[in-house]
Amino acid sequence: MCLNDLPKYHYYLPNQDVDPEEERHETEVNSVVLIGANGSGKTRLGEWLERKYPQEVQRISSLRNLSLPREIKLSSFNVAINQMMYGRDTARSDHSSLYEFERSVLRHKTVTGSVSNFEPSVSAIIAKDNDANRLISREVTNTVNSALEHTTVNKAQTCPEVRMRALFSSVFPHRSIFIHENTVYAMDSEKTLSPETAAEGYNGCDLSDGERAALYVIAQALCLPPNMIIVVDEPELHLHRSVIKPALPFLVCKGRAPSFVV
Template sequence: MIEEKDYKYILPGENNNPVEYQVKCHSMIIIGANGSGKSQLGAWIEKNNPNDTHRIGAQRALTFGNYIQQKSYEQATNLIIYGQENPTGEHNQRWGWDGEKWNYTSSLLNDYENVLSALVALQINQQEQFIKDCKLREKNGETHNVVPEMVIDKLQRIWKSVFPHRDIVIEDGKVLAGFEKDGQYYEYKGRDMSDGERVGLYLMAQSLCVPSDKTIIIDEPEIHLHRSIMNKLWEAIEAEREDCFFIYITHDTQFASNHKNSKKIWIKGFDGITWEWEEVQNSELPEQLLLDILGNRKPVLFVEGTHDSYDTKLYSEIYKDYYVVPCGSCSSVISQTKAMNSNAQLHNFKCFGIIDRDYRTDYEIEAYKEDNIFTLEVAEVENLFLTEELLQVVNRIMGFPDNSRIENVKKYIIEERFREEINKQICEAVVSELKYRLSVANISKRNEEKAKETLNKLFEEIDYDTIKTEQMTKFERVLETQTYKNVLRVFNCKSLSTSIGHFFKLDNKDYRDFIVRQIKGKRASDIIDAIIPYLPNEIPIECN
């Protein structure tokens, strides 16, 4: 039976007194917004447990010479652990003194050559120990063991898992990298490696040279590393150092969420002396989204669409005080808004959802408001590009002397588009209402008879002809009154906003992008003011 190792670490408790915790998992990730005191917390952990902690700061020099300086293992290890060959005093000399205080979080770590020296010294120590053991066994007439795996073997294994198409060789006091291409082998000096390769080698060597059973703290483990290799690197390093506990300090939520089986700590605040923190709990929200929300510390606005869709482009400019989260479908907006509002860990965060009006009934729209989910005053987000107020702004930007073009657009949308498609709109509205009524029915999943009874009752209550008559009356009244604003409120046609650019001497396909460009420039306030009347007034534009 294999016993799992228990790892211990400390965090500040009441009055910043160190409190010890114990876990089975191999690592912990500390996340928080910029300025939340993450790096200071890493320094605090180191200062309060210096003998068992080794911290790799965020500021790292990545240069080294052509040859590795030869030092004893004790010399080199002292230099990377304490910053001096013969450590004295209570302060770690690695962090430097600026004349007033020790720079625990802002000092540049310029120890690459010492790290390589320690790596080579450790390899030599292991080789010497093996030779010594072999000689002793031969003297006693015993067969000696096969050559064991040594530190550079481990480094090369980590390297290959991260950079599979590159070799790393450390021999004769040199670092060399190489690769094969078209049947030929190309070699280059270690100092000429890419930033990613050099920082990878540095972190591998640092982690392998640290003495046993340490807590290794890495501030900003993502620096100079492409996201595709970050988790590979740290998982490979952890696998080689199962004796150590790893603490990562980061604001990269993708790294944090992809690093599985790791405890996550969220820094809620730091007043310069004490930290407010808590463990990240399980949530119905995707973990990366949860970490993003915690790290941003802004009110959250869930919207339809993707990162590149017009929903996100518009809302991100209008709701600048919010963390805008594109969810894809309207059902995802609804589910994620509900999940966040029910998450006790996020109770201090304001959270809203915006969805298209589509063909929703007033009853459905009011029901969603209970969960802080609100609808637009137009049928869909694309119709925001068609509001009369916005058309007036475009007209002014293009320098046209009168409003004739605006009137032509309105006439085109009402007479040539809405009138021609009204029967299709009525049909889709009827189907939408039927789907909604079925979706909210409370049908039992455990009792077949009760489920059947509920369903039969629901069918009795749904009168197709009544629903169709109501929808026909609504749409025909809108057409009859010729009120442009009401047409935009009920007319669902995503291609509509790509058909009116020519009225303003713009390319039809470029019209929406033209608006997006304007909202990012000097006309931003005019564009936003033209759209605001069609947004839910329950969601404040500015959050204090």
Template structure:
């Protein structure tokens, strides 16, 4: 059924049904709590003649007393006793807006219908002298795909869960919530005759490791059906990679606003969904969740969802990708990256894409800011050591690696200029022109002299702020030479700086001047 087309309806801006088509048999509608997901499910049930809804409010308790009915009665009990016709259903609950709170308890009716269906299939096979896979066979096969180390058997109208390796078994009503939920959903999906199956909260009662495995397997067995999931579980949505996905942007109590989530090669869909779920502006940063970047920015930008991306390339890539889809979410993303020898031209271009560049060379240099060091020294009443500390950084750390810093800066600037050259030429002559232009673009001696003058000027003028802007050498604040002068161990220095930033609003403002105005 690879070429099969499925159609379904969603409400448009006027709350009228709008038809969509897809060639995959699963749709996921994601929304936060309070976004009208259950009411949307009831609306969709009302607007589709061929849709059956498995509600979120489902009771998976199995009572001890079962019953056997013929196929017709069992079918009516399940599909019309549990879920009456749409007109009766809507009248009983005063419209679909209120049809979302009843707890449905129908496990025994479902089992009764499964048993009756099996007998009906066996009867037809006998009449036609054929053999077909019946509903019990399919249930057992799907169960085995979900739980590879346990089986189920039907014994005297009751399912037993069996562990063959340890020869242990127990009745279905003694199963865990997850096991009973899996059995319930397998049987229901196999029984449903309608061609659209709507599932509220597909993750309910299920461990995350089971959820996608179960529904992907059921989709495979019912390729004749379109599965529509309504969920707030972003992991389920992200891991269901091939599904069409919609985001409920807003709900005012009567109308919904949707946006389709398109695949974006510049950002993993799992991350994009996670950020949508945060429902606030985003700040992409370098490092990971244990890094200095994350700890500092979490304090200084509490109003943002902080997302650590690893390297600066990912920060740039994700910030651009998220903002390109702002019509979908109406949130804003920013990025903060280290300065790392970047030219002013490069910094200005990044700024256009909401990428902020530190006013110090790297995030570690924030721990060397004069305002930070002074706050630490004042705690121990040794603020007269500031000059000694700055002299140490200038004379011992900076002066002794000037040539290396100049070379690193030179390499970085040349690399940037080379990356600005467009070599997408269609003829050899044009390509040769590009190559010849490199020497003109990169005047090596002038560039080297300018960089050398910049570093020498910083040293000669003892400009401490400029030193922190150009000096790329991680870990100065963790070295014994520095720590002995501030009277702290590394752990104590880290802890004290972060505590001061949390508690001292004036210090926060001073530090923010070296980061970014967002």
């Protein structure tokens, strides 16, 4: 492929004079990494993008509550994705409801407030996986061929749980995760989940801080609508230095629209 044939991605950033008119930038890669010292404004830049383009941008805040209940509250995919993106059962015009409300100033703390949308993120991927499996089941049931259609096999191999498991294991080769009994279930990578081996694993709420941080980003990346711009604030949070380098390509949502890592 000629370099001139490479796809172009466009993104907008505020200029140095904080002018209301943003500057347009172009890149041939779909991930942009912004590096800066503490307090240099990386988080505020991510908040600016989320506020400026609320329907096109999903910001994964570094101030995230990573506690996960033992049993996930299941809901339809639409409700779960709205809870994950907007903090409400229905879509909103902005993401402010995700953040803590500061009563002293009567506004949401979109820069310094913590976010608690881990449970709906996992609920969304469970709902999406259930929908995919139901579709595959119907196709298998209705097939008149002696062998499964190739497209049906491909769908089974790329359903949300399979993709989630592959991404997670690429970051943590020693661990496998599965959707099991309305939650995420973790096991040794050499084992496969079955009724006989289930007792050897553990509930997703008992994952380590680093494992939960990676699962949080992966779940959102797999569930968001196509072509969303994903802003990941501190993707290395809770990750050991030895896994950050191989993990980064996956935690910036490889293969999607432009992603910002700040």
